[in-house]
Amino acid sequence: MNQEPVIHFQSGSINVHYIPSTTFKTNTFVIQLKAPLAKDTVTKRAILPQVLQSGSEDYPTRLALRSALEDLYGASLQGDIVKKGENQIMSFRMDIANEKFLKDNTPLMEQGLKLLSSVFLHPKISNNQFDDKILSDEIRTHRQKIASIFDDKMRFANKRLTEEMCKNEPFGLHVLGEEKDLDAIDSKNLFEYYQQVLQNDQIDFYIMGDMNHDDLKEMIEKYFMITRNETTTNTNNNSPDSSANQQSREPREVVEEQEIQQGKLHLGYRTNVTYGDQEYFALQLFNGIFGGFSHSKLFINVREKASLAYYAASRIESMKGLLIVMAGIESNKYDEATSIIFKQMEDMQNGEFTEEDIEQTKAVFKNQILETMDSPRGRIELEYQNEVGVGRIPLEEWMTRIDEVTKEDIVQVASKIQLDTTYFLKGKEESANE
Amino acid sequence: MSKLTFDQLQETLYAEELSNGLQVYVLPKKGFNKTFATFTTKYGSIDNHFTPLGKDEKTRVPDGIAHFLEHKMFDDEEGDVFQQFSKQGASANAFTSFTRTAYLFSSTMNVKDNLETLMNFVQKPYFTDESVEKEKGIIEQEIKMYEDNPDWQNFFGLLTAMYQNHPVSIDIAGTVDSIMKTTKELLYTCYETFYHPSNMVLFIVGNVVPDEVMEQVKNNQKAKTFAKPEEIKRFFESESSEVSTKKKVIPMPVNTGKCLVGIKDKNPNRSGEDLLRHELSLQLVLEMMFGQSSTNYQSLYEEGLIDDSFSFDYTAEQGFGFSVIGGDSNDPELLASRIEEMVKDFIEQPIDQEAIDRIRKKKIGYFLKAMNSPEFIANQFTRYRFNDMDLFHVIPMLESLTLEQLKETMKEHFTLDTQMSQCIVKSEDSTNSND
Known part of the structure; x- marks a missing residue:
């Protein structure tokens, strides 16, 4: 495995992780801020x-900021918000050219870090509040972004499944928050929330690229020093344990109708296993044999054998302990599709898969991890899993842990998986064919 | 084997054309775990009218057949090729575009075996009546998935508005009706005509030793026999240089409306350096017009007409070329007319040299970032190759573009009264579309 050792240091309350690498033509900076998903902050955090x-x-304007980025050879800057288990992770990411590949070799790194610091730590404010015009523009676009989920049926069905399945859990909140919260957000209360973020969030700063370690440390300390009030305790940092806290209940079925050509079938299972657990890699291999790849049972049986779907796959929410199955089918093929899917799950639980299937899945899964490491973003995401999850598994152990998984382990993990909710978005009768 | 070095980028490309006509490229990448390979034929959805290999008369095949063929190539006498790849720890895939069909794998182990599998399955068609019938249900669901996708509908709606006869306006997957007409015999006809090695490019990038890879490819090809290469005759009906319809509205039950404005090239017959210059010039001009650092972007954002789905692009291949500008909007019709006004104003004004330099820098930086990606390198290099362009000329060409050239390209491209179309997607009762 081609993996450089990570160098860790602190800059005030920021945990800095430097991953040296000469593989890429850019340097990458990623700031990750972790806080629990919560009903009263979810929308504020999404828009921040x-x-x-x-x-x-x-x-002070988008135009000024974007021009400055272009001047730095098109440095990219993206703010983002994602859900990892019961956490809502805010991130800022910058990729900037390494000047050794340019004719003009003016150093870019320091200017890039300075700009990133400006966006993250020195916002446009007056009288302790954000700029009103900026906020109102962002509220408008955020409202539109939430409304547009409806227009992407796969996303919509996924959102509805999660809402139904995790009604009483933070995970049931959508990562973008709720439209109805937007009216209550103003430049004052959002700025207050921003200050809390700096005070309470767990902040990790990843740097990947080819640079001098001492220079880097000096620059990070110069531009990214956050010190916190002694009095504040980091209550936010203990993320709730999101695994196995849901009582088992009878599976539910939710069916809704829209004017669509293709029905969206989404099934949510509880795996009762999360990242860091002993059985985590067995669960990953379960998912690989069951539905994660194009050699998996779902692909072969729902798509190739029954011609019911173009896509039929499963994925794991590893920080939350869910398994989600997705397939796009004719609206009148619900029974046929679900019975094939249930049969595949039963077969998994009864151990009806071969040693060859396991070997094949191990090979593909290991390949997937190694490939993820071939992009700065992927490598950083893998590292960050160990900061978000309750448990930790050092990256260098992953390959051996995967190799050690046996058929018994997979059957064992399969027996823990329980169907929770089946969500079906189907076409209205008049638009459904046949 | 020839060797080309690019000092500034610190990359070396190895190339060879084999005796059967196959062009092979190898780009070693140090520090990567994976190797990525694409095996691509210059054959896409627009090639629906041609003279089959060894025949005299031209034939017209059902829409979507290139894509159908791509699906069916994964069947093998011994079973499913996906299984073979995953046993070897690789992930495999394929895609069909307007002008290309590409088969690809990436893997961090067993690269030699995977490359062998790639070359062998693409060069060994195996279709049965039964498997062709079975695939129809799968592709029907793929088409229906796109029918529910308003962005896709908007894009093809715009192409239909711009092009009357050219097959670029036909959905790459065809329609549910057209795919039902596909037969095993038709698939073989298309395969024999377009999958000759002389119509294909093999690109391998990643953790490889160039000599070894080239040797392997040569041995693999030597063991196979192919018909004598023939020039492929493709036919396209004449297409007006002007757009066919100025405005098209597609009613769909969407929450947020969508608007795309398209500008059609009058003379879409460039290739080589000429096309590269034209393409990069227009991308630069579009950035200046509508990029995030433009006053136009700022205005549209503040007027509440766009969000960060707003984008623009210029696409060109032999026979067609167009710009597309637009995105989600609560008032897609107003957005379309504002875009039109802004283009009109922009082409009347002098070009700001400072903006050119800034955006040139941005494009160079983006290109460097893209060079981190083996997928980008292999796919784009092949696309460039098929148009007689060279991916590694992008930076020098960007550096050489002058204000005069940009002005000329801009004047020629943006003739709004005859070359511009718009396509709008909105819900039928769009007054209460956003609740």
């Missing part, structure tokens, strides 16, 4: 990165 990257003290 958008507000921050719309203007800062030094670059």
Whole structure:
């Protein structure tokens, strides 16, 4: 495995992780801020990165900021928000050319870090509040973004399944938050929330690329020093244990109708296993044999043998302990499709798969991890799993842990998986064919 | 084997054309775990009218057949090729575009075996009546998935508005009706005509030793026999240089409306350096017009007409070329007319040299970032090759573009009264579309 050792250091309350690498033509910076998903902050937190990257003290407009990025050979800057288990992770990411590949070799790294710091730590404010115009523009686009989920049926069905399945859990909240919360957000209360973020969030800063370690440390300390009030305790940092906390219940079925050509079938299972657990890799291999790849049971049986779907696959929410199955089918093929899917799950639980299937899946899964490491973003995401999850598994152990998984382990993990909710978005009768 | 070095990028490319006509390229990448390979034929959805290999009369095949063929190539006498790849720890895939069909794998182990599998399955068709019938249900669901996708509908709606006869306006997967007409015999006809090695490019990038890979490819090809290469005759009906319809509206039950404005090239017959210059010039001009650092972007954002789905692009291949500008909007019709106004104003004004330099830098930086990606390198290199362009000329060409050239390209491309179309997707009762 081609893997460089990570160098860790602190800059005030920021945990810095430097991954040296000469493989890429760019240097990558990623700031990750972790806080629990919560009903009263979810929407504020979702909109915050958008507000921050719309203007800062030094670059007061989008235009000024974007021009400055272009001047730095098209440095890219993206604020983002994702859900990992019961956490809502805010991130800022910058990729910037390494000047050794340019004719003009003016150093870019320091300027890039300075700009990133400007966006993250020096927002455009007056009287302790954000700029009103920026906020109102961002509220408008955020409202539109939430509304547009409806227009992407796969995303919509996934959102509805999660809402139904995790009604009483933070995970049931959508990562973008709720439309109805937007009216209550103003430039004052959002700024207050931003200050809390700096005070309470767990902040990890990843740097990947080819640079001098001492220079880097000096620059990070210069531009990214956050010190916190002694009095504040980091109550936010203990993420709730999201595994196995859901009582088992009878599986539910939710069917809704829209004017669509293709029905969206989404099934949510509880795996009762999360990242860091002993059985985690057995669960990953379960998913690989069951539905994660194009050699999996779902692909072969729902698509290739029954011609019911173009896609039929499963994936794991590893921080939450869910398994989600997705297939796009004719609206009148619900019974046929679900019975094939249930049969595949039963077969898994009864151990009806071969040693060859396991070997094949191990090979593909290991390949997937190694490939993920071939992009700065992928490598950083893999590292970050160990900061978000309750348990930790050092990256260098992954390959051996995968090799050690046996058929018994997979059957064992399969027996823990329980169907929770089946969600079906089907076409209206008049638009359904046949 | 020839060797080309690009000092500034610190890359070396190895190339050879084999005796059967296959062009092979190898780009070693140090520090990567994986190797990525594409095996691509210059054959896509627009090639629906041609003279089959060894025949005299031209034939017209059902829409979507290139894509259908791509699906069926994964069947083998021994079973499913996906299984073979995954046993060897690789992930495999394929895609069909307007002008290309590409088969690919990536893997961090057993690269030699995987490359062998790639070459062998693409060069060994195996179709049965039964398997062709079975595939129809799968592709029907693929088409229906896209029928529910408003962005896809908007894009093809725009192409239909711009092109009257050219097959670029036909959905790559065809229609449910057209795919039902596909037969085993038709698939073989298309395969024999377009999958000759002389119509294909093999590109391998990643953790490889160039000599070994080239040797392997040569041995593999030597062991196979192919018909004598013939020039492929493709036919396209004449297409007006102007757009066919100025405005098209597609009603769909969407929450957020969508608008795309397209500008059709008058003279879409460039290739080589000429096409590269044209393409990069227009991409630069579009950035200046509508990029995030433009006053136009700022205005549209503040007017509440766009969000970060707003984008623009210029696409060109032999026979067609167009710009597309647009995105989600609560008032897609107003957005379309604002875009039109802004283009009109922009082409009247002098070009800001400072903006050119800034955006040139941005494009160079983006290209460097793209060079981190083996997928980008293999796919784009092949696309460039098929148009007689060279991917590694992008940076020098960007550096050489002058204000005069940009002005000329811009004036020629943006003739709005005859070359512009718009396509709008909105719900039928769009007054209460956003609740």
